[in-house]
């Protein structure tokens with residue numbers, strides 16, 4: 249991604265955690281080979297933090313000038329807040345006139361040609377369908393989602409997903425300690441059954457773990473526990489296969505995937 253893409257990501261899409269710019273800069277240079285891209289983004293985040301909120305809101309609202317759905321506008325913007333971001337998209341909260349809430353993801357990558365954008369949207373839609381077909385029988389696990397091509401205010405094409413909103417708080421299941429996860433499973437038969445079915449489907453379809461691209465269990469907050477105690481439920485918040493990049497080490501990716509599944513199996517052991 250070039251400089252313009254990085255500027256858009258930080259200032260327009262708002263893909264930043266407020267106040268984290270300095271951390272990002274330090275992390276970028278505190279390594280054997282400085283990560284200049286990260287340093288640049290960190291620097292831009294520091295600048296962004298100094299700008300008045302109304303200006304940032306205005307840019308975000310302009311970015312969504314061609315938003316294809318009729319949605320509510322509160323506090324001057326249709327995108328009510330940034331819910332989060334991952335390697336592929338920045339995700340916003342929208343709500344319609346029935347107060348129905350949606351998570352809308354906009355791809356950080358933009359496309360010049362309609363064909364390219366459509367191909368990408370179709371790839372993601374098919375990818376989602378595979379995951380939904382395999383895991384859709386597990387109650388509450390897979391949010392509904394659909395993909396379309398969207399032109400931002402500069403006419404650049406991006407892939408957008410519109411996904412059922414999942415209200416938090418949620419925690420990345422792999423960041424819950426083994427002891428706590430075991431306790432949660434013992435206390436909560438619904439969660440336990442969701443996890444058992446999930447692991448069973450992965451065992452029955454081992455290509456999802458052992459081959460590339462695997463189901464994306466590596467991204468932060470992709471497989472989550474929503475809620476606490478007896479009301480806790482498993483949610484696959486990012487129901488997709490992993491987006492493989494050229495610099496990924498395939499052996500490393502499959503090794504990490506196997507260790508994630510092993511973690512779930514250990515937690516399920518009585």
Ligand SMILES: Nc1ncnc2c1ncn2[C@@H]1O[C@H](COP(=O)(O)OP(=O)(O)O)[C@@H](O)[C@H]1O
Pocket residue numbers: 331332333334335336337338339351353391411412413414415467468469470485486487
């Ligand atoms: N349906 C949703 N409801 C609430 N928050 C969501 C939803 N989908 C995504 N998010 C938030 O956005 C973040 C990034 O979404 P994700 O689909 O993982 O993007 P990416 O494809 O870039 O990895 C999630 O970690 C979560 O914080």
Ligand SMILES: [Mg+2]
Pocket residue numbers: 334335467468469470486
């Ligand atoms: Mg993700």
